Amino acid sequence: MKNQLGIDIPEYVENLGKLIPYKGAFKRIKNLQKEDLRLTPTKIRTYLPERNKLVSSLEKAIERSGLKNGDTISFHHHLRGGDFLLMKVVETLDKMGFKDLTIFSSSLTRAHQNLYEYVEKGVVKKIFTSGLRGELGKFVSRGKMDIPVVIRSHGGRARAIKTGEVKIDVAFISAPSSDKEGNLNGVRGPSACGSLGYAMVDAQYANCVIAVTDNLVDYPNTPISIPQYQVDYVVKIDRLGDPDKIGSDSTRLTNNPVDLVIAENAANVIYNSGYFREGMSFQTGAGGASLATAKYLADIMEEKKVIGSYAIGGISSYIVDIYKRGLFKKMFDVQSFDKGVVSSLLENDDHIEINADFYANPFNSGAIINNLDVVVLAAYEIDTDFNVNVLVDSHGYAQGASGGHSDTAATAKLTIIVAPSFRSRIPTVVNKVNTVITPGETVDILVTERGIAINPRRKDLMENLKGKGLPIKDIHQLREKVEIITNNPKMFEFTDKICGFIEYRDGTIIDTIKQVVEK
Amino acid sequence: MEINKKSQAGSLESSDLMVYVEPFNEIKIEVESSVSSQHTEEIRSLILNELEMRKINGVYVKIQDNGAMNLTIKARLKTALLRGAKNGN
The missing domain is CATH 3.40.1080.10 (Glutaconate Coenzyme A-transferase)
Known part of the structure; x- marks a missing residue:
């Protein structure tokens, strides 16, 4: 069927489900009350007060999280091109033998371009993101993913999390600063990145939250961007990222x-x-x-x-x-x-x-x-x-x-x-x-x-x-x-092959990423 | 015009190009372009025209193009050729 821009959108895609064609920027929002949506149910986890959240390795945290093949894991891109965590987690999951996972990141940068190797290995089956860069973007545009990627806006991603369109099984949070209970912020430590705005939504609605830090500080850690009551495990690793690539000292004005x-x-x-x-x-x-x-x-x-x-x-x-x-x-x-x-x-x-x-x-x-x-x-x-x-x-x-x-x-x-x-x-x-x-x-x-x-x-x-x-x-x-x-x-x-879907902020499909013929 | 020394002109900025010129016994042109393969052919014929106009029969021209416009290509090439010519200025 055609959407409002005249672009052909399939009604159903294997492994992604039913798609809604874009009908105009505010059409679905205006009629949303009729859909009577509810917030996603999220697993309630309880632990005894004396329990220790600190886990000695990523492997152990993943084991305890109950992650299964085919599950959805989330990440955030506040560490931009300097992020080490996403690739480290995916490598670990590969070693542990996991398959068919969905990567649901707020975006993907050049630091994540080798993710395509794990798609080829079968560790990763689906990718939901805001952006694609480097080799991964080429891999997608060459039509190498079995299941099309889904591109969401930042607001659209928050929507999909809250409605449960995407249910996060385990959220991995890069925490530049954490205490042993998982009070997190992004403003201190060697990998300081500032706001944790995207990860805050993941922490609230994921069924399990693993905070990973390279800066474990005395309890209680403040300011608190993500509170301890949303965090299940805390893992200390050597380095979360490369500070030089997380962000420059200041933004320079162009002289072009x-x-x-x-x-x-x-x-x-x-x-x-x-x-x-x-x-x-x-x-x-x-x-x-x-x-x-x-x-x-x-x-x-x-x-x-x-x-x-x-x-x-x-x-x-x-x-x-x-x-x-x-x-x-x-x-x-x-x-x-x-x-x-x-x-x-x-x-x-x-x-x-x-x-x-x-x-x-x-x-x-x-x-x-x-x-x-x-x-x-x-x-x-x-x-x-x-x-x-x-x-x-x-x-x-x-x-x-x-x-x-x-x-x-x-x-x-x-x-x-x-x-x-x-x-x-x-x-x-x-x-x-x-x-x-x-x-x-x-x-x-x-x-x-x-x-x-x-x-x-x-x-x-x-x-x-x-x-x-x-x-x-x-x-x-x-x-x-x-x-x-x-x-x-x-x-x-x-070609006519669909390599990805562009989801508009309201969850409807506005366009597709097509396979490129390389000359 | 005769090319008798190595020379270059231009930059690797976007919308610019580097032109490298050196003496050679025939005309040899090498073009790398970030823009497109079709564009490579266009640059090649543009260079051939310019060389012919200046009656240059022996030169090795190497181009690294970052999407320059034709007028930029001509200007950079002319500069490189003048720099590489005996009485060039």
Whole structure:
């Protein structure tokens, strides 16, 4: 059957179950009361007060967890490219003889690219994630998984956990700081990563929680991001990750002139949009043009003496600097992008760690992004219907992540995509994106160095931005212009084989990852 | 124009390319491109044209392309050739 974007979605997939086609960004949410969903039942575990949670090795913790072949194990990616735990656990499970497991991680980075070897060995059968990178992404796009991967947004993942669409049998939590009872935080220790926002949801709804730390501290460990009553076992290992790859010391601002032009345009769009006002809330990614937009916006805010209510999202130290200038009152942090953010979490009471449910889950009584005014997001590709791809790269491989892209685009009052009009001869503005992560109906404006295109659905924005000296163009004109400049033949084709499903934040299927034909 | 010493121009930044030039007894072109195999052919014919225009019959040109536009390729090639030529400047 076809979904609202005209993409063919099978009704049923062996080992994944029934699929619901995407019908529009808020269609399912509006009618959700009829579905009468309930929170997932989670196993209650009780232990006698004197029991010792400390276990001497991962093997022993896994044995005691009762993990079985075919079970689902969860991970979180706050340690980013520096994470050792996921691969260490999977290696251990391989040695112990486990088969057919489902890996359910908040995302997968280059640190996890060798996971494909364990798919080949039969240890791992299914992968549910937000992102894919390196060799693993190529493996998936080459159609090597027997069961298609499922890509979820950060809010969508929290939803799937709470509804029980994905039941976590055992959650593995990388804990940069833990005591013997499993009070955990991410702000201290050699592997400090900042917020534990994604893992907090896993800890709440998993049937068993194993905390792994390289920094066992005196009881009680505070601040408490994940409390001891959710943690079943604590394992001490030598190293959780590589601090150099967990995060740089601070986020540097780009000096790429193209990015800076885009950012300046984007800041001027925000200023003139009608949403630039006292108390506005703001989110931006850590990418070149996105972060630079925050810089220009902050300068305008300072000049006009406008103070924002909160900044949210992945928080980078550049956002912390803007907060310190007094331009935002609060910061909500589901994932910290660099080490400068870690110390801010400890020092600033207005810097608040939040979980993924609070952040972006569409199926709760109100995620904080529902109050978001402006979000600035990146794109690999955007098409003339404003659909955005942030997953499949210009070689046809899955090499990106859904992240909070579709969540924040859906809820923010003003969703801006910032991207160069082409990169390395490859156009960014196209007729049809390879893979839709974020539907065009939730995207308002595209800002490139070659012009600004407003979604025709937003007549109000067209009105507000008219006559402000901004280079506004029709998106079709912009696309044609870019096509003439790049003049680049398409370098790959896809077969009909489905290698993955892109689940929209509400659990419906918006697109698929297709198998790439390598030339 | 005659190429009589090794030279190079460009960078390995995205949307740029490195051009390496050295004396050789015939025309030899080697192209590596991050963009596409079709693009490799386009770069090759662009180089041949440029060499012909300058009446160069012996040179080894090696290109490492990171998705540069044609005008960038021409400019980098011209610089490398001038640097490699006897009376080049």
